Amino acid sequence: MQREKNQWLSLGNLLPKQKVESSQTPDPNFKPHRRSFKQVWRKYRVFYLMLLPALIFFLVFSYWPMTGILIAFRKFTFTSGMYGKDWVGLKYFQAFFKNREAWMYVRNTLVISAIKLFIYLPFPIALALIFNETRRPKLRSFYQSISYLPYFISWVVVIGILNRLFAPNTGLINLALKALKINDGSTFWMMENAFFYPAVFFSYLWKNIGWDSIIYFAAIMGISPSLYEAAAIDGASRWKQTLNITLPSIRGTIMILFILSLGGILTAGFDQIYLMQNPGNFTVSETIDTYIVKTGLEQAKYGPAAAVGLMQGVVGLVLTLIVNKLADKYGDNAVW
Numbered sequence: 001m002q003r004e005k006n007q008w009l010s011l012g013n014l015l016p017k018q019k020v021e022s023s024q025t026p027d028p029n030f031k032p033h034r035r036s037f038k039q040v041w042r043k044y045r046v047f048y049l050m051l052l053p054a055l056i057f058f059l060v061f062s063y064w065p066m067t068g069i070l071i072a073f074r075k076f077t078f079t080s081g082m083y084g085k086d087w088v089g090l091k092y093f094q095a096f097f098k099n100r101e102a103w104m105y106v107r108n109t110l111v112i113s114a115i116k117l118f119i120y121l122p123f124p125i126a127l128a129l130i131f132n133e134t135r136r137p138k139l140r141s142f143y144q145s146i147s148y149l150p151y152f153i154s155w156v157v158v159i160g161i162l163n164r165l166f167a168p169n170t171g172l173i174n175l176a177l178k179a180l181k182i183n184d185g186s187t188f189w190m191m192e193n194a195f196f197y198p199a200v201f202f203s204y205l206w207k208n209i210g211w212d213s214i215i216y217f218a219a220i221m222g223i224s225p226s227l228y229e230a231a232a233i234d235g236a237s238r239w240k241q242t243l244n245i246t247l248p249s250i251r252g253t254i255m256i257l258f259i260l261s262l263g264g265i266l267t268a269g270f271d272q273i274y275l276m277q278n279p280g281n282f283t284v285s286e287t288i289d290t291y292i293v294k295t296g297l298e299q300a301k302y303g304p305a306a307a308v309g310l311m312q313g314v315v316g317l318v319l320t321l322i323v324n325k326l327a328d329k330y331g332d333n334a335v336w
Helices: 002-024 037-072 091-098 102-119 122-133 137-152 155-165 172-179 193-221 225-233 238-249 251-262 270-276 288-298 302-330
Strands: none
Touching: 037 302, 091 102, 091 302, 102 193, 102 251, 102 288, 122 137, 122 193, 122 238, 137 193, 155 172, 155 193, 155 270, 193 238, 193 251, 193 270, 225 238, 238 251, 251 302, 270 288, 288 302
16 A cells, blocks of 8 residues: 555656646747837837827937037038038147136036035935925925925026125125124125135025925835834834935935936036126136136137037036946946
8 A cells, every 4th residue: 555655646746747847848949929010010100109209309409419519529610511611639628628727617617516416415305304294284385385486486586686685785685784783784795706605505505495305205205104104113203214214215216316417517507607607706606617608609619619518418428327337236226
């Protein structure tokens, strides 16, 4: 009996094994079926037709104008057409770096970009956390609406308000300082070099903090409430929940937005800086963007302006690729 039982067991173990092995063995003659372009087009033609206007838009207004960077390497004249006449090589790039004020342009651009990238970064995150802690939905919606409004105000209006507030003798700030006997109220703050960077930061903060907090607040809303419930059961306070649940959960969003922002490291924001610039703060307000506009539009030197603009794009692209590669290597927060 025992011998027959062992034979049946060995036979039962053998048959399924042979069946599984035969089913997992790939057929060497099997070839996956590939649809032809006509078949794919016939099935998805409606979606391709819907996508066509967007493709035409980007080809005409985004990719085709990029061919104009050739004037960074060619001599442009009004009779030679869009792509210039004779090749000049790297002449315009060399001319920019030989300029005695080139380092000033780069330094001012990097300082202003660092203010907007690094110093400004925690503020919209903190505002999103504050919105998340506001328990009354109507009150939170009211605060959010108030914080969003400045984003829709033009920089022309914002800088105009700033000039009126800090105007000598008649500005509200100078009148208050004169009333407090701190000074005589005749200081022209907008022409002070020491005042320029703080003015850039606080005006940029006031205008953009509400709008930039939207993405962070949306990321916070995507966190599972069960995590907070479990932390509350364990006795974690709201502050500890923020440190151990909220911030780690939105770390990926913060990193992705930071990587995307690095592409504009050499573009400090033309509108704001150009409107705040005057002869008094020229040494700290002249950036690469303002140099490009003055060189290309005011002096009609399109080749040198295009060369510097191309350099901006290349540096931003390289930095974005490097930081994204590091983020992909040491974490899981890369853009691609």
